[in-house]
Amino acid sequence: xxxxxxxxxxxxxxxxxxxxxxxxxxxxxxxxxxxxxxxxxxxxxxxxxxxxxxxxxxxxxxxxxxxxxxxxxxxxxxxxxxxxxxxxxxxxxxxxxxxxxxxxxxxxxxxxxxxxxxxxxxxxxxxxxxxxxxxxxxxxxxxxx
Amino acid sequence: xxxxxxxxxxxxxxxxxxxxxxxxxxxxxxxxxxxxxxxxxxxxxxxxxxxxxxxxxxxxxxxxxxxxxxxxxxxxxxxxxxxxxxxxxxxxxxxxxxxxxxxxxxxxxxxxxxxxxxxxxxxxxxxxxxxxxxxxxxxxxxxxxxxxxxxxxxxxxxxxxxxxxxxxxxxxxxxxxxxxxxxxxxxxxxxxxxxxxxxxxxxxxxxxxxxxxxxxxxxxxxxxxxx
Numbered sequence: 001x002x003x004x005x006x007x008x009x010x011x012x013x014x015x016x017x018x019x020x021x022x023x024x025x026x027x028x029x030x031x032x033x034x035x036x037x038x039x040x041x042x043x044x045x046x047x048x049x050x051x052x053x054x055x056x057x058x059x060x061x062x063x064x065x066x067x068x069x070x071x072x073x074x075x076x077x078x079x080x081x082x083x084x085x086x087x088x089x090x091x092x093x094x095x096x097x098x099x100x101x102x103x104x105x106x107x108x109x110x111x112x113x114x115x116x117x118x119x120x121x122x123x124x125x126x127x128x129x130x131x132x133x134x135x136x137x138x139x140x141x142x143x144x145x
Numbered sequence: 146x147x148x149x150x151x152x153x154x155x156x157x158x159x160x161x162x163x164x165x166x167x168x169x170x171x172x173x174x175x176x177x178x179x180x181x182x183x184x185x186x187x188x189x190x191x192x193x194x195x196x197x198x199x200x201x202x203x204x205x206x207x208x209x210x211x212x213x214x215x216x217x218x219x220x221x222x223x224x225x226x227x228x229x230x231x232x233x234x235x236x237x238x239x240x241x242x243x244x245x246x247x248x249x250x251x252x253x254x255x256x257x258x259x260x261x262x263x264x265x266x267x268x269x270x271x272x273x274x275x276x277x278x279x280x281x282x283x284x285x286x287x288x289x290x291x292x293x294x295x296x297x298x299x300x301x302x303x304x305x306x307x308x309x310x311x312x313x314x315x316x317x318x319x320x321x322x323x324x325x326x327x328x329x330x331x332x333x334x335x336x337x338x339x340x341x342x343x344x345x346x347x348x349x350x351x352x353x354x355x356x357x358x359x360x361x362x363x364x365x366x367x368x369x370x371x372x
Contacts, residue, residue, distance in 0.1 A: 005168055007259045029161060031257040049160035051257035070259040 005029050009071045011057055011087060012078035013039040016107065016127070020075055022046040031066055033057060058083055060090055069095050077107040077125075084108065088122045146278070147175040147271050148198060152205035152214070153233075154181055158256075162204060165263045170271065175201075183209050186217050196224045197315045199277050202270040207234040207241055215241065219248040227312045229270040233258050280309055281318050285357065288322055291329065299330045317347035321357050328361075334368050337361065 006028045010017050013034035021032045021043060030050035034040055040052045055062050057078055068074060074091050076084045088106035096102055108114050108126045117124045149166060153159050159179055166177060178195075180186045186209070189195055203225065205218060222230055229251040237245075242253060251269070254262050284306055291298055303326060310319035324340025327333045341361050344352065352358045 005165060005260045007261075025161075029165065029257070029260050029263075043157075049157045049164065051158060051161070053257075067255075067257060067259055070261055 006072035007031075007067075007070055008073045008075070009033070009066050009068060010075045010077065011062070011066075012076065012084075012107070013042060013052070014077065014079060017075070017077045018042045018046060018048075020077070021048050021050070024073075025050045033062060033066060057087070060086070063087070063090060063094070069098065071095070071099075071102060074102070074104045075107075076104070079109060081107075081109050081113050085113075085117060085120070085122075088117070089120055092120070092122060146198075147173060147201040149175060149177045149271070150180070150200050150203045150205075151177055152180045152186060152203070152209070152218075154206060154209045156181070162263075165260065166267070169264055169267050173271070175271070181209070183212050183214060183217070186214060190217060190220050190224070193315060197313075199313050200225050200228045202267070203228055203230045204266070205230065205232055206236075207232055207245065208236050213241075215244050215248065218245070218250075222249045229266075231266050231270075277309075277313055277316065277318075281322075284309060284322055285354075288326055288329070291326075293330055299326070302326055315347060317344035317352065318354065320344035320347065321352070321354065321361065325357065325361060328364060334365075334371060338365065341365065 006024075008024050008028050008030045010021050010024075010030065010032045011034075013021065013032050013036075017032060017034070018039075021030055024030045025048050030048075031053065032040065032043060032048070032050070033053045033055050035054065035056050035058070037054045040054060043052055053066070055065060058080075068091060076087045076091075078084055084106045088104050091102075091104045096104065103123065105123045105125055106117060108117050108124050109128065111126055111129045114124060114126055114129070147170070151159055151162055153162070159181070163177055166175065178189075180189055203221065205214070207213060207215065207218075218230065222228075226249070230249065232245050232250050232253045233256055234253070235256040237253060237255070245253060252266075254266070258266075284302070287302055287305075291302055303323070306319055306323045306326060310316075310323065313319065320340040320343040324337040324344070327336035327340070
């Protein structure tokens, strides 16, 4: 029986993005993009296998370049909340309607902006809230449809 | 056995290709050959041993470490005319797209190649074509059951074996079949000898199909004094 190899896009290759890339690239087809070549260098230390691309992530054309319409999972994990919102919203508008199985997860760095993402119907991951909740013993990952 | 040739300078991408190939060809015998540099590609092209068997698929970048390899791919395509050549690259421009199709590339896929594109590529290459061994076995069976009185069957079989030789010019097996066909139908000893000698030369003395070799050797031995 063949394992389903998923196509996973990770936008932003900081500590979180590179760790996600390392984990997923073991079994799936992963592409990681970042605007800084140095950020992608980090992947080499992690035995990452797959594609990496230096592109300006603030340009919405990036979604075409990475073939977002074919993706199974898109992680948008740059340090810029506004950029994450813009890209996640664009993915939701352009691709989610065509592919209902597509999962889009955006990182929210500032917990105060969480409600904006939620209003837009985006799946989010908030590391600060997650860390705080861990410390006080609650579940930190919220997934809203 | 399916042979797949991967020409790519990035080890991370090669591992991904291998992972996808192994996933899609789980129950199919296959072997991957990987070339990372232009130097390795040149050496590969210079060794005719590499082309004794047909590759089922060639998957290549257009540049290796910044060097364009179109001219080498053109040579490779002349050695493997029937093998689908897929260019997976995002370093293409209008001219290079025109050139790669001119040299006979099957398709160009922009990086990143996604699983869906990869499975289509395999479906149109590995799953489409028969392996050399299966074609040989099929033709050998047809030759064994072939009726000497049927002219049409002779011409069809001659055509099929000639195609096998044309597709695999470095393989000896087609010559064994063709020589034996000429003997069976035409009792032409000269053609049998010619093709048998061609097979021996290409096989460098070692013919794996001992059964057919011994049949031909017996015929030649029985008629050794005839011109």
